[in-house]
Amino acid sequence: MPVIQSQVDPFSEQFALNRAAMLVGIEHVRQLEQNLLNKAAEAKPRFDKRGQLLPRERLNLLLDPGAPFLELASLAGYKLHDDKDGNSAGGGLIAGIGYVSGVRVLVVANNSAIKGGTISPSGLKKSLRLQQIAMENKLPVITLAESGGANLNYAAEIFVEGARSFANQARMSAMGLPQITVVHGSATAGGAYQPGLSDYVVVVRGKAKLFLAGPPLLKAATGEVATDEALGGAKMHAQIAGTAEYLAESDADGVRQVREIVSLLPWNARLPLAPARHWEEPLYPIDEVLGLIPDDTKKPYDVREIIARIADGSNFLEFKGEFDQQTVCGHLQIQGRACGFIGNNGPITPKGASKAAQFIQLCDQSQTPLLFFHNTTGFMVGTESEQQGVIKHGAKMIQAVANARVPKLTLVVGGSYGAGNYAMCGRGLDPRFIFAWPNSRTAVMGGAQAGKVLRIVTEAKQAKDGLVHDPKMLDLLEQVTAQKLDSQSTALYGSASLWDDGLIDPRDTRTLLGYLLDICHEADVRPLQSNSFGVARF
DSSP, X not given: OOBOOOOOOXXXXXXXHHHHHHHHHHHHHHHHHHHHHHHHHTTHHHHHHTTOOOXXXXXXXXSOTTSOOEEOOTTTTTTSTTOSSSTTTTTTEEEEEEEEXXXXXXXEEEOTTTGGXXXXXXXXXXXXXHHHHHHHTTOOEEEEEEEOOBOGGGHHHHHHHHHHHHHHHHHHHHHTOOEEEEEEEEEETHHHHHHHTSSEEEEETTTOEEESSOHHHHHHHXXXXXXXXXXXXXXXXXXXXXXXXXXESSHHHHHHHHHHHHHHSOTTTTSOOOOOOOOXXXXXXXXXXXXXXOSSTTSOOOTHHHHTTTSGGGBOEESSTTTOSSEEEEEEEETTEEEEEEEESXXXXXXXXXXXXXXXXXXXXXXXXXXXXXXXXXXXXXXHHHHTTHHHHHHHHHHHHHHOOSOEEEEEEEEEETHHHHHTTOGGGOOSEEEEOTTOEEESSOHHHHHXXXXXXXXXXXXXXXXXXXXXXXXXXXXXXXXXXXXTSBHHHHHHTTSSSOBOOGGGHHHHHHHHHHHHHHHHHXXXXXXXXXXXXX
């Protein structure tokens, strides 16, 4: 296979400037994540007094030591809804893919250390995305539950769509995906159905509380007076109601019991024996990706330089390399797994869209997973492009992306604008996973371009209506529009809005892709024991 020869000088001034700018972006993301940890740590004295572990302490006990853990959507809801200062991001949930007793699982922990783990609209959106990940990748789900339920300030935005999370639980059980929940504290109203719809439930004595209506609501609704324990305590649910299968003595004991349950499920016993994989590391150090990308999104770079630092042996067999220079397609391997690659060196031309559509169909035919690396201003516009059938060929590309049956992994490494976002398998085209670099931007168009468009449209309307132009008003309109779109196109805004599954350090790209490809492959070969209605308690 041809080897990419890098043309980048890692000792150049431009490389150093690019690297410095990227490091600033990475540090900003890491600092925001650290702020969340610091905020949660403030609750430790309260948890200690109650004899409880912090949510992340529970999570650390649950996961296999030293095994990889991929946190998902850590900044979901950043400065949205109830997150006023950025210190409550995450949607009330800590979640990711890791290993428990040697089994790869999706783990979800209510972050009860911050605002009692209440769920905002972003939290619901995150929860639904996590369930989608579990179903698509055939992952068991372990939940460490303790939540005040829905944030009632946003009840109207959560209530109706919230039913989807329960429907998904029922469907996962019917698929044959085990769901195990430890109830560490309060699980009220809709929150009580989450453990109720799980296949295995562990409750912590003296701490867990599950009821559809707590004592205050019960008294208001019926006049009945009841204690927490009698109405929904752990002992009652384990011994009388039968909601729980296991009674734990503490948070740590509950986590221990979950690990034991997982170890006794023959989850991996039916997987086919995986052949040993061998591969060569890239010829160029992954650290160099920091200096490849200009801080100015208008400056071009060759996406092959990224490939040279993530592909096994820096090998890349380009597909129709002479046919179009803006859309790069080809075959490579990452950690021994074959992939089809599609990346951008500029706008998507009619020829580029046609080439990509053909390549996607070939990868689908050979069951080769697809990688999409975004850095495009969108589809080429102009009279020549329109006459060459950019709409027709662009539609073919979107058809191919939408209907390809192989796993699709997306990484936004630069700009992702307009319909180019769709054609490159953005969030709306349902990639199996989508992550972004801190420098990336996603929007319908650039802010300056949007400002000019709105100015031109307004001027035309004023002229049609016989009005005199006000240059100052038009200047302000153009500036405000540009600022708004620019502020809503950043990687952080996109991640807060769950347009991706998380922001990553570019240096983790190869490791991340190897992990995701492994998840996808395991899902493809895993048999499930499904039934019609899921497992119910009788």
